[in-house]
Amino acid sequence: MDNPFVKTIDIIAETISNELKVNQEEVFRFLMEPVKEEYADFSFPIKRFLNKPEDLIFKIYNNLDSNNLKLVDIEPVSGFLNFKFKEERLFEKIIDYVKNGGVIKTKKSDKQLTIVVEHTSANPIHPLHMGHTRNTCIGDTLSRLLSARGHKVNRRFYIDDMGRQVVIAALGFKIINENPLELSKKVNIKPDKLVGWIYAVSSTTLDALEAKKKNNMEEAEKLAAVLTKLKSQDPSNLFDKLFSGLSSLSDPEKEISNIMLNYEKGLDPEKSLIRSMTKSVLNGFMDTLNKLDINFDNWDWESDIVWNGLVDNVINLAKNNKYFTKFKDADALDIPSIINELVKNDQQISKIINLPKGFELPPLILRRSDGSTLYTTRDIAYSIYKFNETKADKVINVIGADQRLPQLQIRLALLGLGFKKEALNLIHYDYEIVRLPGKSMHGRRGEYVTLDEVIEDIKNKAVEELKNRNPNISNDSANEIAEKIAVGTLRFSMVQLNSMKPLTFDISKAINLKENSGPYLQYTYVRALNILEKHGKINYDAIKNDTINHKLRRSMLIKALKFPLIAAKAADDLSPEDLVSYLVSLSDQFNQWYENDSVIRENDYGIKEGKALLVELVKNTLDEGLYLLGIPRLNKI
């Protein structure tokens, strides 16, 4: 059975689409919320298409009629077609729908695609920190939205284990001669945190030695202060050993490049050291991600991409490609020619690739003159791999806005190498950085607030608040609820804002109970649950249709019924923030209604059951909406 509300809108959109010869997606885009609720439930700006809409209106009525869905009044007003549902008829259909097991779910897409979402992909050398949080939450929410929309979603984490940073951390472990995972157990510190500390000490020490060598005393002093601080965090008398070991190296750079070269070749002992170190960090990541209920389908090792020959394949392809060139002796792709020949002449391509105006991109170097590969080259190989492995229609990379240029280069390189479909369907979902008020983050110096710590902080505040409100609450239940509140707070804050705006995460504000926030939604959900629990099973057959003949109830109904379309649009536009603001506004309406129109104390039985149905619709909508945002649902607070 179709959702009668959604079906009605579908028929309207279809008719408009056929009559105006505009495609349906476009119609849905224009089918909008009126400025004022009184005007209509939906509006369509007809004036941009037609001056005399009478025939169209007639056709719409006809089509609705033949589908037995005479549920709306249509009125042309100042350039708009205003659609207003006849509430009693609509309600009657909805009662029937729900009675027969109908639910309010995201409207499925007509085209079901396979979509890869790559997100988080943090460097495996320190714990996940606030800098990664936005990426993680956005990536997971997008995955949930797209999946609810009916697409097959494949979530991937790219393990960047071939960078210099990993090698520096590995060098640290080599010097103290310890196995990362065993050491972590021995000193009882989370593995990612331990590796983060070793990395920070190693990296800072090396920089300090370098600064001294260059006689840059100011810098050396600054770094010495960082080292003093790091020493104070020493988990188990490791600092001196590490520091003196690094200081006694005659040529640290050579040491680093040896490890790097050997690892790129897959040789031991470098291979087993780096792999085990990286795995121990990944264990820490998974532990943190579990708290947020975030999972991945695949964990891809950058080193595997290299060892399996995929990077060599790219280089070979390039060598036989017309855009292959040499740039200062290194193997490169002639990006300017790719732009001139493949992008600029093609409207479709240039619309999707969206080049910066008048910006000269240099050739893209694929391989250093010493024969080693670069991150971007490996990412080209990985991009092709992501498409091939899952036969994906689209690949979405959630990566910071600072990576725009390299991401653009990858698309252009793919285009030049003949991977047109891949180039046009590789989407860089970019976002601006997250700041913590008054704190700066430097991974290399061990300066960051970890995600674990943030969750713990919010949780502690929530426990305090819960005990304030309810002094009799048990520790266990306070802890359990607080943890869910913490996750809800964090996930809400990370996706509620347009991703292009820099986000300052202020813990004290996020937990501030008077602001619209995750806990507000969770609280509203609990309210709805409580009413339903008190009310008991709903007798659908007893419901009076005229329950809905009431302003607040009517707008609540319409609001809740819009969910399938709102979630669908949020998925298509990749804008979770639209779903967030919808859920907040649904909650606002529900709370407003709640204060003004009691369900439990309603005397008229038929109306009481009707009101209970409304509560159930709101509860189900919040249920689904909160799930999509990864905000835990509570049954008490």
Next chain:
RNA sequence: GGGCCCGUAGCUCAGCCAGGAUAGAGUGUCAGCCUCCGGAGCUGAAGGGCGCGGGUUCAAAUCCCGCCGGGCCCGCCA
């Protein structure tokens, strides 16, 4: 030097891509609401003309041009 992003009520933001209905929320401020289905709630008031200046249009917060302020990016780093 060039490119990209952001700039809307005291504060945090929707609306801009696809120009049209009196520019919307929340928060904060002020004034009210606990014989109530849990007040993390509700009711009401004050508060901006959309960074600045031009242009296009019957119509501009939305499109174009030029400025200003803030952030980011322009490596044989990742």
